[in-house]
Amino acid sequence: MWQQRQLKEGINRSAWIDRLLPQLIADNHLRTQALRFIDAVPMLNDDKTLVRHFKEYFGEVDPGRLPALISWGIRRISLYSIPGFMAPVIRAAVKGVAHRFIGGETVAEIVDSVSRLQQSGIHTSLDLLGEETVSEKEAFAYQQAYLDLIQQLARQGFDDLNLSLKLSSLYSQITPVDTDGAVAILSERLMPICDAAMDAGISLCLDMEQYDYKAIIFRVFKHLAMQPSYRQWQGFGVVLQAYLKESDEDLTELLEWVEQRGVPVSVRLVRGAYWDMETVMARQQGWSVPVWQTKAETDACYERCLKRLFASPLIYPAVATHNIRSLACAVVLADQTQRSPDSYEFQMLYGMSDELKGLVTERGLKLRLYMPYGELLPGIAYLVRRLLENTSDQSILPVLESADVERVLAPPQVGENRRSEFEAEFINHPLHRFTQQSERENFAAALRSVEQNLDKTYPLLLTGHLTIEEAFLESFNPAKPDEIVGRVVRAGEDDAEVALQRAVDAQRDWGRKRFSERADLLQAAASKLIEHQDEFAAWEVKEAGKGWQEANADVAEAIDFLNYYAKTARRFDTVEQPDMPGEINTHEYLPLGVGVILPPWNFPLAIPVGMVAAAIVCGNSVVLKPASETPIVAWHLCKLLQEIGMPEGVVNYLPGSGAVIGEAMVRDPRTNFVAFTGSKEVGLHLLNVVTGLSESQRQIKKVIAEMGGKNAIIIDQDADLDEVVKGVIESAFGYQGQKCSACSRVICVEGIHDLFVARLVDAVESIRIGDPALPGVTMGPVISDAAKQRIVDKLDACELTASCVSKVELPASLRGHYLPPMIFSDVLEDSPLAQQELFAPVVAVLKAKNFAEAIDIANDSDYGLTGGVYSRSPDNLRLAKQKFSVGNLYLNRKITRANVNRQPFGGFRLSGTGFKAGGPDYLLQFLRARNITENSMRKGFSPESV
The missing domain is CATH 3.40.309.10 (Aldehyde Dehydrogenase; Chain A, domain 2)
Known part of the structure; x- marks a missing residue:
């Protein structure tokens, strides 16, 4: 127990943390494992589970790469496996890290921390931890927590106290797709906090968060700062992130706006805490990466912003940095612009780079520490973000005694050591991020356009064919059942016969074309769909009841199917020839023939496009019987295929009753395959139907069925x-x-x-x-x-x-x-x-x-x-x-x-x-494989031997 007590006492000292950070900077794998483990600790309530996780995360790391404390723990677990001994040590270590960066878990602790700093001439910005809200109940609880904190701090009489606030904590449904709605709701919820802060003499700064929320945060700030109640308030501020490529543009708009306001505001200039997340997310989604990709670019942007902030008399600059060069630049700019010491300040993170703080305070410059406050559980998320931010190559945590002064103070060399852009063999079509106002306006305009074209009648698209009896299939808006989206001519048995025969006739020529020719048409369809993607999505909103993001995602997936199947089909033009002497072998792929496509209504564009595209790029022709609930979206799809030059009869649009025309076509001997997506019951019925051979049927029909899930x-x-x-x-x-x-x-x-x-x-x-x-x-x-x-x-x-x-x-x-x-x-x-x-x-x-x-x-x-x-x-x-x-x-x-x-x-x-849709093997279901073997020897003579 003495050994355990000594170790725990050592953990409570911060020196080991200072030794740990350089190791995390130098070893990416160790950093990942350490941060992931720390992130999990708050949920590991029993000792056995905690120790098991510790071993799982660090047990496979090379012992030579482990810090001494972690290495000691792994050895003890391996030797004794006593959770009751190790768990308290591990928790103490994590708490030691947390308390290094978090000012307190209770109001009493935070008051004590703030008091100690003020006695040292250091000011504070308090950050209430736990900004992640998943419900409105939690959002209102955070609003009340801010109000309670302000009330309790007001009683202490602190001088020049600041409160940092994350707007996402006040609204669980915040989303860029509804920027206007989010701005209205957040403004309303922020006003009581602004009132309380003003009354208490506490300044307020709106923290910047992930890129998706940037426009919302700036709009809320500008909106409230222009209200009569707050227009004269100089204690209102916002954060600017220099790692964003839009920072220069954002600052231009901010400086123009503050001229209109006429009263100074505070701008805290930071580098940014979400670099890894922003980079990875953008690359995953195919979006433009919003952050600079090298540290030098971020540093250069930081300095450009610094110059403009110090040059404006209506900006109170808060220089939030641990970068020595940035600190020096701010000091020089203050002299050049003749700033008084009380007209700007430096800000640093509580618990980070203590040696830098003396450089500021010893020169009589104002320093404010960004101090998180709250329980350990939500505090761990902040801790991980801070450690991730400050141990990545986007940051600098200098050790002054060993730092190369010339290197640290050298201007950023933009253009050097640029990270290579991620490249993939196939790039998915990006979804709308809806962070840009133009994206939201264009989508809203597409909806208005569709609304002006509701209640129209659509023909069968069988050129030259007239239906014997005109009956209609009406489509209604599920959100407004009395609103007719449109009506299509309902096909009967005679129409099905015409469509099926046209498919048979068209398939002969279509099947003889090269895969690349057919692929070209798919890619032309994808390009055309990209031009009209908002329009198609708007039709889905009206006919299928999909929201903006769901509808946009369905259209993007349809575009992906067209491009991906076009790309994968081209490989079949290369005939495989595993030859031997005296023998010529040819392995090739042929179309199945004519197919019936039976898509569902829940993905009214992506799934029919995927099944149709896969079938026709392989040389088949199809009859598309759309779901009765969403025939209008399918009609527009087939019209688009006509417009890009798809040969007549290759894709035949045939809306109607599944019981009347669908099953008849499935049973017809001219049908070679059925592609179906829908319920298990219908899928199993189709499988039973095609197992029986009709009198003239000479081919076993194939059913490609995607059914349900639990x-x-x-x-x-x-x-x-x-x-x-x-x-x-x-x-x-x-x-x-x-x-x-x-x-x-x-x-x-x-x-x-x-x-x-x-x-x-x-x-x-x-x-x-x-x-x-x-x-x-x-x-x-x-x-x-x-x-x-x-x-x-x-x-x-x-x-x-x-x-x-x-x-x-x-x-x-x-x-x-x-x-x-x-x-x-x-x-x-x-x-x-x-x-x-x-x-x-x-x-x-x-x-x-x-x-x-x-x-x-x-x-x-x-x-x-x-x-x-x-x-x-x-x-x-x-x-x-x-x-x-x-x-x-x-x-x-x-x-x-x-x-x-x-x-x-x-x-x-x-x-x-x-096979799986959207995968490399999917097209094989729509093809027949054929092998041709030719004996190339004649009377003992082979051309290969010449």
Whole structure:
């Protein structure tokens, strides 16, 4: 025990942290493991689990690379494996790191910290930790926490105190797609805090966060600062991030605006804390990377901004930096602009680079420390971000005694050591980020254009053919059932005969073309679709009830299918020839013939495009019978194919009854294959239909069927609940749960169940429900009244065996096919709620004794489509990879939104047949392979021997 006590006392000293940081800077793998472990510690409540995680994260690292304390811990675990001995030591170490960077966990502690700093002539900016909010309940709790903090600080009589605030903590539904709505709500919620701060003589600074929120934060700041109540307030400020490429432009707009205001504001200039996240996210999504890619570029931008801030008499510059050159530049600029010492200040992070603070205060310059305050649990997220920021190559943490002064003070060399841009063989079409006002305006304009073209009648697109009897299939807006989106001519049996024969006739010539010729047409269609992507998405909003982001994602996926299948098809033009002497072998691919395409309504563009594109690029011709709920989107697709020059008869648009024309075409002997996406029941019926041969049929028909899922997300006891709740909300309630990939089961490992359910219920009750044409709406209607009634009938039976724990009230003004998001708890593993696909905004929550049992429960299903795991245990993640039996497994992210090429989509068991859509093998299902072998020897003579 003496040894343990001595070690814990050593941990409480900060010297070991100063030794640790250089090691983290030098070793990327060690830094990753250390930060991930620290991030998980708050959820590791029992000693055994804590020690197991410590070993999992550090046990595989080369002992020679480990810091002394960590190496000592690994040796003790390996020798004794006594959790009760090691766990307190580990917790003490993590707390030692946390307390180094966090000023206090209680108001009493923070008051003491602020008092000590003020006695040293150092000012403070307090940051209330825990800005991650997943519900409006949490958002209002943070608003009250800010107000309580201001009230308690006001009693202390501190001089020149500042409060830093993250706007995302005040609104759980903040999103760039609804920038106007977010600005209005956040302005309203911030006003009481501004009032309280003004009354208490406390200045307020709006922190800058991730790039998605930048425009919202600037707009809220400018809006409130121009209000009569606050226009004369000089204690209001905002942050500018120099690592953003838009910083110069943002500063220009800010300087022009402050001239209009006429009263000074504070601008805290920082480098930025989210560099890794911004870079990775942008590259994943195909967006322009918003941050500079080298430290030199960031440093140069920082200095440009410094010069302009010091040059403006209406700006109070707060120089927030640990960079020695930046500090020196600010001192020089202050002299050049004849700034008085009280007209600017330096800011540094509490607990970071203490040796630099003396350089500022000893010269009589004003220094303010950015001091986080709050509980350890939310504080760890801040701690990890700070350590990540200050141990990356985007930052400098100089050790003054050993620093090369000339190197540290040298001007940034822009253009050197530039990071190479990420390049991939296939680039997915980027989604709208909706951070730019032009993106939002263009989408809104497309919606207005579509609204002006509702209630029109659309023909069959069978040139020269007139229907014998004109009957119509009407399409209605599920959010407004009395609004007719349009009507299409309903095809009958005679029309089906014409379409099928045209497909047969067209296929002969089409099938003889080279793959590259057909691929060219697919890429032309993709280019045309890109030109009209907002228009197609707007049609989906109206006809399918998709929100802005869901509709945009569906169109982007359609573009990806066209480009990807065009690219992968070109390889088939190269004939394989595994020759031997005296023998010529040719391996080639031929089309199947004529196919019937039966897509669903829930992805009204992407799925029909994917199935049609794959079929026709392989030389087949098709009859497309769109879902009866979304025939208008399909009509516009086929019209687009006509416009880019698709030969007549290759794609035949035929809306109508599945029972009347769909099944007749499936049974017809001229049909060679059927591509279907939909329910398990219909898919199995089609498989049964095609197994029987008709009298004139000479080919076994192929069925490419993608069916349903009963998808589960497993939540481990160490999971990050902020990420879990957001991931489950998006996976379960995105597009009202009407996705075959949607999460309908959540399996919680014991210990986290109650906390997760409580936060999920609060988050679900914060979802904005309404017309998806409004950008701020998260959930719209289900597709039809029939679907709504089917769901209600099933849920009436389910409520006998489980309890619904969510109490969401639908707005009385809604008149569409709306259902509230529902969460059922205490669900039995074998109950219909846990086994049957509902295709609805419904989640069943189950319990598991441990992680292995959770996988067993997840696998106990007729389906095997998608699944997810939220865990911070490397061993459990490995176990999930080995045993979770699904076609698409997602670890620590939502389980919806599979990207073409990156996440080919398709499942096991009764979730489907064939290869995965959007993958390298998918086209093989639409082809016949043929091999030709020629004997090249004649009378013993072979041309190869000459």
